[in-house]
Amino acid sequence: MKFKAEHAGKWIVAKDGKIVAVDKTLTRVKKQVVSRGDFSELRFALVPRGHIAG
Amino acid sequence: MLFKYSQQQFADGGGMSLPLIPVTFRSKKHSIPTFALIDSGADVPILPIEIAGELGLKLNSKEKIEMNAAGGNKFYVYPSPEKVECVIEQKGFRSIVLRSPVYFAESASTILLGHNNILYQLRIVLDGAKKEVSVN
Numbered sequence: 001m002k003f004k005a006e007h008a009g010k011w012i013v014a015k016d017g018k019i020v021a022v023d024k025t026l027t028r029v030k031k032q033v034v035s036r037g038d039f040s041e042l043r044f045a046l047v048p049r050g051h052i053a054g
Numbered sequence: 055m056l057f058k059y060s061q062q063q064f065a066d067g068g069g070m071s072l073p074l075i076p077v078t079f080r081s082k083k084h085s086i087p088t089f090a091l092i093d094s095g096a097d098v099p100i101l102p103i104e105i106a107g108e109l110g111l112k113l114n115s116k117e118k119i120e121m122n123a124a125g126g127n128k129f130y131v132y133p134s135p136e137k138v139e140c141v142i143e144q145k146g147f148r149s150i151v152l153r154s155p156v157y158f159a160e161s162a163s164t165i166l167l168g169h170n171n172i173l174y175q176l177r178i179v180l181d182g183a184k185k186e187v188s189v190n
Contacts, residue, residue, distance in 0.1 A: 005065040026104035045089035048163045054124030
């Protein structure tokens with residue numbers, strides 16, 4: 001899966017390795033996809049803002 | 055199970071490859087499927103606090119624990135009131151189901167899988183050259 005620079009610090013929703021929704025909060029990104037017929041196939045991730053350590 | 059690293063692009067044109075694996079977190083009432091980062095630098099699994107809400111977990115602010123980040127700064131985490139099921143899944147393989155306390159941070163950068171009690175129960179091989187991680 002590929003995260004673009006614009007995804008940094010945001011929640012994304014992915015299906016089969018492709019990003020289908022992006023938003024600033026988990027609540028908002030979930031609202032974008034909750035009514036999809038394939039909701040059970042989706043997966044959520046918080047993209048790091050940049051380099052992380054620890 | 056074998057997973058390819060995910061690729062992250064940065065605004066400065068750089069990028070990183072990250073060993074993210076699919077993990078579904080389950081409480082007694084709710085679940086959320088995610089991608090989580092294998093983090094050998096984390097003592098415990100640390101999740102963004104929003105996930106506590108998704109799982110219907112009520113956190114006790116009096117139980118917060120001080121953690122130290124790699125840069126020396128401190129942050130706080132809140133322990134889950136119950137153990138959470140952490141399910142690692144890949145089509146064609148039997149799921150790996152672990153039960154572990156997890157910790158929630160207000161400023162979590164991503165979902166981190168730490169040693170106690172997740173990585174301690176797994177055999178993980180990070181193949182940096184191939185950008186693959188195997189999990190058993």
